[in-house]
Amino acid sequence: MKKIVSVVLPTYNEKANIEGTIKKVLEQEKYLPDYEINIIIADDVRSSDGIEQIAKELVKKNKEVHFIKVDPGLGVGLIKGHQYACTHLHPDILAQIDADGQVEADVLVRLVKTIEQGYTLAIGSRFITGGKNKLSLMRKLFSYGASMFCRLLIGPWDIAEVTNSARAFTPALFQKINLERLPWRERTFIVQPAFLHEAILAGAKYKEVPLVFKNRLEGYSKNKVFNYTYDVIAYGLDVRLHSLGLNIPFYKLIKRAKTLVKFSLVGVIGTIIDFFFYKIFINHFGMPPATSKGFSTEIAIINNFILNNYWTFRYRKTQTNIWQKLGIFNLVSLGGLVIGVLIVKFLHTAYGDGFVNLFGRPIAYNNFYFFATIPPVMLWNFTVNHFITWRHQED
Template sequence: MSEGLVIIPTYNERENAALIIRRVLALPRAFDVLIIDDGSPDGTAELVRGLLPEFAGRLHLEERRGKLGLGTAYLHGFRWALQRGYPYVFEMDADFSHNPDDLLLLHAACAEQGYDLAIGSRYVIGVNVVNWPMSRVLMSWLASWYVRGVTGMPISDATAGFKCYAAHVLQAIDLNHIQFVGYAFQIEMKWLTYRLGFRIKEVPIIFTDRTRGLSKMSKGIFQEAFFGVLQMKLDSWLRPLSGARGPRPG
């Protein structure tokens, strides 16, 4: 029985896809993998499709037409996971910036320590980023500082994309009303989890910039995050959340 589903969105990740899949499926915990490919022109989906017989029942592929955005890929994966009853659902990049071994730490925080959301954090104990230029490290750190200042949410790495959700968190969030698709999506999901009172833990990780393939970062992604945070805070005043609530984050 699988202990969780690792969702990995891909777009032009042929150089990394098979490697990351094998690393995750070789872990001592029985995690399944769902690749969500947005029509990669480099043949990523074709490569993954060729691995399906080797990892039957553990590796899954969802193919979408066109580059529809990171947030929509994860929302697709969340619904897919909930329909199949996975107890824990992970977000993870395909490019090895997230160490697959750290999935075990995120899982333990939720399954053994009782947290509802575990975040692989670059900044909870100093700055743990490898191979990024100082300008990008500073921009990322300042983005999290800005989010904390605007929202009051006590999370050191607000834009982190390496996470483990207990399924009941995703069931409590109205996934049909998530507004953002880029960096702001990661902030919005944490913000809603926090507002619903679920317990959140930041697990320190070392983030290593990709060594294969090209980054998907753009100016528009950062702009969405900057203005999106203000919109989230305003919406929290105008539209109180309803639905299931957990204990306040500890």
């Protein structure tokens, strides 16, 4: 009975390349007579070029080809693809390769044979003897620089190629990797160097094998350089802190801080909108201040909800629909309003209606009372919305 190699091909708008890549991968079976190759196409839900229809046709024609839809991100495609393989195909070796045709498929043979030699992780590399990097000069410099940058920040130094996806490993090693620490849900390519680091922490016995890397025939690269660099730096600092014995979840904190900054900016915009419509309703519609405040606040709440839903928390997969989230967001905002009122009431009771002379101008205490409510109310709103309104649905 033949052994099984399950190869994950993560795709995002790779209609022009997928058939050719699958054909070349399956052709490697003749060089691996003891193995049956299965392919899992893990297609990003954002794909819009018609790849899903082509993939489903390939599944009908070939029992070795499987197709799944996954949430956005290279890491999600890879991890979900391997989890699918372990659950449904029970492979002897897990492998992965880019679907864009940039990596020559014959590397799969070398990856599998390396695992047969007793290694638990085989890594394709264009930067070792026998490897070839057929990109343009500028892209060669960028790819080499990116790998050096990741090795310096994350490691390990003894692996020359840490930024491409061509790898093979044992299912046992995959099961040992700490997915809680691995940033596999990010939409950048941070999963590539991070996976190697986590695999080594899990006890991987690894070896690099040469591969040929060339320009893609069709389509474009999905890598976002700025976001990728940000993630590498944040994850690298997390790794270094852990190496010093400081078990601080720095990467998660810095990513959450980024979300908090977005949430705060939305809050500032909401405050401006609230004040603008408050004055409009009073000056142009003759509404009483209390009524004006009610309408202007609700307009600001709806504005903040839209911006948070489609910007701050846009990557969150939740169990609630948009109307449920809007209702919860309103209740949370009402809770923030109550907190603010209580703080102002307490400060007013304690300090009264005095004035303070600031830069030669009298400033009423009530201005300070207003600004004193901002940090606790923002913390309340962010925390509750983070954990309830836009709570991420774990798979």
